[in-house]
Amino acid sequence: MKAVWNGVVSRSVIWLPYLWLLIFFLAPFVMVAKLSLSEPAISIPPYNPVLTLAEGPAGWWADIKRFSLENYVFITQDSLYWRSYLSSVWIAFVSTFLALLIGYPLAYGMARAPRTLRPLLLMLVILPFWTSFLIRVYAWIGILKKEGLLNQFLLWAHVITEPLTILNTTTAVYVGIVYSYLPFMVLPLYANLERQDLTLLEAASDLGCTRTQAFWKITWPLSLPGVLAGCFLVFIPVVGEFVIPSLLGGADTLMIGRTLFDEFFLNRDWPVSSAVAVILLLILVVPIMLFQRSEARSREAAS
Amino acid sequence: MNKQVASFRRSFQPWDDIDATPFIEFRNVTKRYGAVTAVNDLSLKIFEREFFALLGPSGCGKTTLMRMLAGFEEVSAGSVLLAGNDLVGVPPYRRPVNMMFQSYALFPHMSVEKNIAFGLKQEGMAKADIAARVSKMLELVKMEAFAKRKPDQLSGGQRQRVALARSLAKQPKVLLLDEPLGALDRKLREETQFELVDLQENLGITFMIVTHDQQEAMTVADRIAVMDHGRIVQTAPPTEIYERPQSRYVADFLGDINLVEATFAGTTKGTVSLETSQGGTLKTVGDVSATKGDVVWFAVRPEKLEISRTKPASGDNLFFGEVWDIAYLGDQTAYRVKLDNGIFVKASVLNTRVDVDNPITWEDRVWLSCAPDAAMVLSA
Ligand SMILES: Nc1ncnc2c1ncn2[C@@H]1O[C@H](COP(=O)(O)OP(=O)(O)OP(=O)(O)O)[C@@H](O)[C@H]1O
Ligand SMILES: [Mg+2]
Numbered sequence: 149m150k151a152v153w154n155g156v157v158s159r160s161v162i163w164l165p166y167l168w169l170l171i172f173f174l175a176p177f178v179m180v181a182k183l184s185l186s187e188p189a190i191s192i193p194p195y196n197p198v199l200t201l202a203e204g205p206a207g208w209w210a211d212i213k214r215f216s217l218e219n220y221v222f223i224t225q226d227s228l229y230w231r232s233y234l235s236s237v238w239i240a241f242v243s244t245f246l247a248l249l250i251g252y253p254l255a256y257g258m259a260r261a262p263r264t265l266r267p268l269l270l271m272l273v274i275l276p277f278w279t280s281f282l283i284r285v286y287a288w289i290g291i292l293k294k295e296g297l298l299n300q301f302l303l304w305a306h307v308i309t310e311p312l313t314i315l316n317t318t319t320a321v322y323v324g325i326v327y328s329y330l331p332f333m334v335l336p337l338y339a340n341l342e343r344q345d346l347t348l349l350e351a352a353s354d355l356g357c358t359r360t361q362a363f364w365k366i367t368w369p370l371s372l373p374g375v376l377a378g379c380f381l382v383f384i385p386v387v388g389e390f391v392i393p394s395l396l397g398g399a400d401t402l403m404i405g406r407t408l409f410d411e412f413f414l415n416r417d418w419p420v421s422s423a424v425a426v427i428l429l430l431i432l433v434v435p436i437m438l439f440q441r442s443e444a445r446s447r448e449a450a451s
Numbered sequence: 452m453n454k455q456v457a458s459f460r461r462s463f464q465p466w467d468d469i470d471a472t473p474f475i476e477f478r479n480v481t482k483r484y485g486a487v488t489a490v491n492d493l494s495l496k497i498f499e500r501e502f503f504a505l506l507g508p509s510g511c512g513k514t515t516l517m518r519m520l521a522g523f524e525e526v527s528a529g530s531v532l533l534a535g536n537d538l539v540g541v542p543p544y545r546r547p548v549n550m551m552f553q554s555y556a557l558f559p560h561m562s563v564e565k566n567i568a569f570g571l572k573q574e575g576m577a578k579a580d581i582a583a584r585v586s587k588m589l590e591l592v593k594m595e596a597f598a599k600r601k602p603d604q605l606s607g608g609q610r611q612r613v614a615l616a617r618s619l620a621k622q623p624k625v626l627l628l629d630e631p632l633g634a635l636d637r638k639l640r641e642e643t644q645f646e647l648v649d650l651q652e653n654l655g656i657t658f659m660i661v662t663h664d665q666q667e668a669m670t671v672a673d674r675i676a677v678m679d680h681g682r683i684v685q686t687a688p689p690t691e692i693y694e695r696p697q698s699r700y701v702a703d704f705l706g707d708i709n710l711v712e713a714t715f716a717g718t719t720k721g722t723v724s725l726e727t728s729q730g731g732t733l734k735t736v737g738d739v740s741a742t743k744g745d746v747v748w749f750a751v752r753p754e755k756l757e758i759s760r761t762k763p764a765s766g767d768n769l770f771f772g773e774v775w776d777i778a779y780l781g782d783q784t785a786y787r788v789k790l791d792n793g794i795f796v797k798a799s800v801l802n803t804r805v806d807v808d809n810p811i812t813w814e815d816r817v818w819l820s821c822a823p824d825a826a827m828v829l830s831a
Contacts, residue, residue: 350523351556353543355570355621365569369560 177429184422185215195418219423228407229424233431235402239318239393240386243325244333247382248375250326251333255374256367258334259341270338273331285324285395292320292396316398324392329385333378340374341367373446380439384432404428464688465498466674472535474499474657475520475625480529482515482681489515491681492529502651502658504668506704507678513661514553516678517627520659521550533625551618553629553661555610557602563589563613564598570621588616591646593639608634615643619650628660632667644670665705669693677701695737698831702750709756709796710829711749715741723828725749729792734767734823741830748829755825756798758786758811763820770796770819774811786811788819 182199189196197211223229258269276284291297292315299311314320344367352362390405397403404424411421465471473496482490490512497503505513518524519531522543531538538546549570557566567588571581589595592612602610611634618626631647632640648671651658662668668675669689676686677700685692685701696702699710713725713733725733725747733749741747749768757763775795776787785799798819811817 345554345556347552347554347556348558350543351550351552351558352569353523354521354548354550355617356544356573358542358544361573366558 180422180425182215183419184219184426185217186419187214187216187218188417188419193418194416219420220427222420223423223427228402229404232402232404232407233427236387236389236404237431239321239325239403240383240389243322243329243386244379244383246322246326247330247333248379251330251337251378252371252375254330255334255337255341258338259344266342273334273338276331281328282391284328285392288320288324288327288396289315292323315396318397318401320396320398321393321401321403324396325386325389328392329382332381332385336377336381337371337374340371340377344370373442376442377439377446380435380442384435384439387432388428463500463673465501466496466686471498473497473532474501474534475659476532477516477519478530478532480516480519480531481527482512482519482524483527488681490519493681493683494529495676495683495686497657497659499657500651500655502648502671502673503660504672504675505659505661505678506663506665506668506675508704509663511678512681513678514629515681517550517629517659517661520546520625521548521627522546547624548627549618549621549623549625550627551614551629551631555602555614557610557613557617559602562599562601563594563605566602566613567617567620569617574621584620588620591619591650592616592643608636608639611635612643622654622656625657625659628658630661630663633663640664640667641670647671669705675705677704695827696750696829699748699750699829700831702827702829707753707797707799709751709753711794713747713749715739715743715745715747715828715830717743722823725828733826735826735828736824737827739828739830745830749826750829751821751826753785753797753799754783754801756796756819756821758788758798758800758817758819760811760815760817762818765820765822767823768821768826772796772817772819774813774815774817777811777813786817788817 183195186195186197188194197214199208199211203211254273258266258273261269289296293299294311294313294315296315298314299308302308303311314323348366348370349359349362352366353359357365388405389403390409393401393403393406394409397406408421408424408428411417411424415421475495475497477493477495480490480493481488493512493516505516507513515524519526520533520538522538522541526539533546533548558569561569564585567585568581571584576584585598586595589598592615594609594612594616597605597609597613602613605613611631615628615631618628628647632643635643644667647658647660650656658671660668660671672689674686674688675692676683677692678684679700685697687695692701693705696705699708702708702710711727711733713727716724716726716732718724718739721736723735723737723739725735727733727749735749739747751768763769770788770790772788772790774786775789778785778787780799781802783799783801785797788796788798790796796819
């Protein structure tokens with residue numbers, strides 16, 4: 149009896165994460181997918197058909213027969229959507245690269261700082277999370293706007309004579325994204341670099357490497373799993389980012405998250421926006437799977 | 452005990468030559484880590500082509516000493532010289548010194564082959580030469596079959612062999628080996644010891660080796676230095692350091708020793724007389740700077756004590772007691788005898804015959820004895 153119970157408990161431990169995924173990931177996804185096959189309507193909720201429990205199986209079947217791929221066809225026909233997708237992926241790509249460029253030296257410096265100082269530095273990286281993301285993005289408006297802090301400083305320092313237009317441009321979006329997502333780049337890099345065995349560098353130096361050569365031959369290749377993790381952690385959410393482009397970006401900053409938001413709340417076209425979301429997910433499945441693979445591989449290497 | 456591979460090099464004794472210039476020299480070197488003094492005002496001369504072994508308990512500063520020579524640590528005081536040049540400020544990659552790390556420090560993202568080739572590639576050696584050298588090294592450490600493996604796919608002993616091969620590959624002027632053979636089984640260790648000595652003969656490399664295995668030190672080294680708390684207590688060739696240790700510390704660190712506290716009575720015709728607290732007399736030979744009444748120690752190695760159930764004819768240095776413990780070690784048998792005054796004395800006998808009639812056994816009453824020149828007197 150006890151053995152049976154233990155079996156149930158240990159099995160439930162295995163199934164619990166799957167249950168979690170089922171409830172909080174798969175179910176909403178199925179709902180969104182279903183929505184994307186419906187058609188918009190001026191009603192509450194604003195789409196047709198609405199599957200309700202009251203209808204019973206016969207009613208559901210009738211509803212399911214009314215599903216169509218029309219929304220997807222529509223998306224391929226309007227260039228706004230695929231331009232948004234492309235632009236999002238491009239912005240995510242550039243931002244990831246910039247975050248790596250800034251984040252790597254940062255993480256490296258942290259990992260090589262005196263041991264007693266490291267917790268403090270780590271704390272400083274995590275600290276921004278303690279205030280709302282939205283407020284931090286708003287703060288950038290104050291910094292970047294025409295009469296903002298940045299322009300005031302540059303005018304005062306006589307670097308410029310006319311205030312620059314930064315806010316509501318793609319540049320502002322890059323600034324906001326790189327700022328917001330930098331910790332996601334720094335943390336995995338730091339974890340990797342801090343773990344590295346420094347005697348390897350001594351061995352390299354013993355075998356004739358200068359410090360720079362030792363970095364490129366030892367530190368960099370060994371940090372690649374961290375680089376990869378950081379890049380995916382930045383790239384994947386940035387593709388769907390919507391707050392930053394809508395607050396800091398201009399009218400010409402196309403990002404799919406923003407398009408989706410507009411479709412959903414301004415046009416109230418829930419089916420089309422659901423179709424946009426489903427396609428976004430499909431686009432992201434590739435990098436997500438690559439990320440999973442590399443994580444699994446580095447976990448294997450570590451054990 | 453004394454396998455003495457290096458014995459045919461008996462004429463090689465540059466340390467006795469006052470005019471010889473040392474190849475490596477530590478001059479009053481001190482290394483402090485905060486409050487810890489890892490190396491304390493240490494001076495040492497090592498000569499070209501010498502095989503030098505460092506021996507000492509854990510934490511006595513052996514690794515630190517090597518790291519200062521390799522260039523990973525700066526000295527806190529004093530200087531390190533190589534071929535007469537002060538090494539201060541010379542980075543590790545410009546020193547003609549290679550080190551095998553105690554922790555191996557193999558590059559985890561490179562195969563065994565690439566690890567060994569690393570230093571050669573760095574040097575700009577031609578590809579074909581690198582390949583030839585690498586395969587020679589692989590053969591030397593018997594790792595040919597593992598050339599393509601990554602370090603994490605190797606056993607501890609295999610990793611150690613790769614680390615050894617990597618440090619040997621560049622054939623530097625000076626090779627520092629920090630416990631190079633500790634993880635190898637006895638057979639492989641002995642073979643590798645001979646290979647190292649051969650390499651040193653053929654390539655003229657100066658070796659500095661750290662080991663916890665005194666037998667290994669005696670096998671390979673021209674000279675051995677025994678360290679204690681950041682200082683060198685004695686530096687001498689293996690025979691001398693074993694047979695003529697200058698202190699109880701060295702005598703006890705290398706091999707087994709029986710120590711009996713006594714007072715110095717005097718020296719007549721080279722024979723030193725000592726008095727035990729029980730009023731007995733012990734005789735030995737050797738130089739000792741002591742005056743009558745000073746406390747000194749009568750010291751004798753277990754293998755130099757004779758053990759028998761009958762009282763020996765010669766009356767020198769006699770001890771009488773009961774066999775307390777017997778350890779059969781194959782080539783020899785070790786006895787622990789409890790003397791009537793409560794002191795334990797160790798004696799060992801080579802097993803030269805297969806069967807012995809009526810062997811000495813537990814609780815036998817036995818006599819232990821040694822000639823005066825088999826024992827020594829230590830004043831420190
Ligand atoms: N980086 C360091 N910081 C502080 N103390 C150190 C450092 N490196 C070594 N020490 C200390 O210096 C002393 C000598 O260390 P060392 O590594 O030279 O010992 P060792 O003789 O090689 O010992 P083992 O036989 O265990 O390898 C030790 O007390 C050690 O704790
Ligand atoms: Mg050590």
